[in-house]
Amino acid sequence: MSLPVLFVHLVSQEFCAPLAQCKALSEFSVVNADGGSHWLDQWQESKADAAIIDITALSDQELDLLAAGDLFSHQDVILFSEGKPNPKLDQLMLGGSVFHFRTPVDFESVNDTLEDIAGYFFHSQAKRQGVNSSNLDQFGLLVGSSRVMHQLYRTLRRVARTESNVLIIGESGSGKELVANTIHLASERNHKPFIAINCGAISPELVDSELFGHEKGAFTGAHRNHAGVFKQAEGGTLFLDEVTEMPIEHQVKLLRVLETGEYRPVGSQQTLKADVRIVAATNRDPQKAIENERFREDLYFRLSQFPIHVPPLRERKEDITGLALHFLAHRNTEEKQNISISPAALEAIAQHSWPGNVRELKHSVERAYILADDQIEQQHLVFDAPPLQSPSSVEESIPAGVALEEIERAAIMNTLAENQGNKTDTASDLGISVKTLYNKLERYQAKD
Structure with a gap:
């Protein structure tokens, strides 16, 4: 935030040295009146937020000009005087937020007053910023003025103009989908669809159908033709979010499309041409996912023609x-x-x-x-999620005789609700695989 501007016009030298010792002056950008133009003109030109004016030697004409102007109506003003009664001074005190200090001036009180003025200014400035505008730079859908964000902007601008596949790597909540959408908006495909799909939120049985589509009657429940995301994103960009969560047996099918540029809807004999730009993302370390056999290495190399790291918020403080x-x-x-x-x-x-x-x-x-x-x-402000119950409190909260299946179902459904339906995060919190979670949810649905 910028500092408030403080205009200072001192006539009596007895005020200069003690005022200079006020620590609160460091919270202002101080403008001192000089011997150039008239000090009243300098005050107006300074566009000050506050002022300190010594009126001990001001003429009646200058006091009249002060009283007639509107400077007091939108500034905090501190006046120093010798304390002699003056009707014009009384009139000035009615003009707005005016603090009048008479000699001998208590400069500790002056310092406290300046601190209050500065504090009010910073509060008001924060309010104006919060209400009216953002002061952050922006590229596409991303905002941020830090050096790392500007470096990211330049990288995205360059890669967006190519047809290279992009793999976005970043922690959960860092804005990977915004990065993907920004690449799309900055590319020559921006007049075509941007289609996003969460690979960890698809039932394993429906991965092929969601990716490539299906024909009516291809399987039980396929009551009509369905266009997969490759078809939906034709001519545009297909964003494969959490690609490392895709079942390993389906990753080879995705790899084949990336290698040949062709795919076939489930139940169809027709081969279609894939005209999409692929952008994928993961919050995992790809190399560790490969080592743990969650991610095919050949698919990684195919997707990561251009890898992009999205900085976590702690790296852009x-x-x-x-x-x-x-x-x-x-x-x-x-x-x-x-x-x-x-x-x-x-x-x-x-x-x-x-x-x-x-x-x-x-x-x-x-x-x-x-x-x-x-x-x-x-x-x-609430920063952290409520702490999980300790084992003892969980044991105390579950009444005796409740079936284990009911306890398991309650744990799954409550965790799913807490994660706003995100099955990947839910499975991770529960310590089970995404496939196991889907199987249990399907069993609950069948019983309902």
Whole structure:
């Protein structure tokens, strides 16, 4: 944030030295009146946020000019005087936020007053930023002014103009889909569809159908023709999110399409040509996924013609408070509200580690927005998910005699709801495979 501007016009030398000792001056950009143009003109030209004016030797004409102007109506003004009664001074005191210090001036009180003025300025500036605008740079759907983000922007601009397959690697919540969509928007395919599919959220039995489509009657339940994502994204970009979560036996089919450029819908004898640009993403380390036999090495090399690493939020700390204000500004615009955020809340946001990255920050701001009245305070911020119950409290909460299947079903459904339907994260939290989770969900659905 910029510093408030403080205009200073001192006539009596007895005020100069003690004022210079006020520590609160460091919170201002100080403009001193000089011997050039008239000090009143300099004051107006400075566009100051506050002023210190020594009126001990001002003429009646200058006091009249002060009283007639509107400088007092939008600034905090500190006046120094010798304390002699003056009707014109009394009139000035009615003009706005005016602090009058008489000799001998208590400069500790002056320092406290300057600190209050600066604090109010920073609060108001944070409010203006939060309500009206974002100060972050932007490329495509990405925002951020840090050096690492500008480097990412330049990389995306270059790769977007090619037809190379891209593999985006980044932690959960870091914005991988926004990166993929930005590549699409900056490419020559931007007039065609951008289709995204989460490879970890597809039932293993339906992977082929979702990718390549199927003909009516190809399998039980196939009551009509279905266009797969390769067909839906024709001419555009196909985004394969969490590609390392795709069942290993289906990865070879995807590899074949990437190698030949052809695919065949389930139940069809017709071979179709794939005209899509492939962008894939994973929150896993690809090499570890290969070592753990979760990801085919040949598919990795085919997808990663151009790998891109998306930095986690902790590597772009200078963007954190700007992102918080960005999200607040957009929420205020959507809701037609004027909610601000306190400096203490912004500082707490700046100091948090954000393991959930930009997604966690966005959700925290939105939760705080709902809880706040006129201003988001530190107590409105919720950073971490509620801690899991300890084994002892879980044991105490489950009544005796409940069937194990009911306990298992409750654990699965509650975890699925907590993860907003994300089956990959749910399986990870429960310590089971995605395939096992799908099998259990299908069994529950059959019973219902």
